[in-house]
Amino acid sequence: MDIKLRPVAENEFEPLFHVVKRGIYRDIESVFGWDDAFQRDRLKTQYQWHWFHWIEIKGKRAGLLCYKSVEQSLHVHFLILEPGYQNQGLGKSIMHLIHRTACDQKRECITLSCFQCNERALHFYQSLNYEIVESDEDFISLACYLHC
DSSP states (O other), rough: EEEEEEEEGGGHHHHHHHEEEHHHHHHHHTTOOOOHHHHHHHHHHHHHGGGGEEEETTEEEEEEEEEETTTEEEEEEEEEOOGTTTSHHHHHHHHHHHHHHHHHHOOOOEEEEEEEOOHHHHHHHTTTTTTTEEEOOEEEEEEOOOOO
């Protein structure tokens, strides 16, 4: 699969927000309640632009990936696939790409979090050998320790 990661440009905030909202609305709404203004501000102030990448397949936007470097790990904030690209192994391919990136950068692990209520995401990450390292009422933190 020919996956390209293209940095999201700052003038692409509205398409970025649309994808993020579609991807996490259900979970945020069920746990905290969704507030458009709050979520817009959060994306603009708590994330850096260079963390965001469009996932492209054959020149078409297939989703969004947001990750950053944290000490000796890479942390994945979002992996959101467009509905037409789900259940085809693309998520697994993207996570393998992140694993290769982490290994190339001599990172020790990849970390991420998901909502307790997002059983589909939890199952997906556990199928890729992610281990639960912490959990609370709302979130599960996972890590995959690399053996590069």
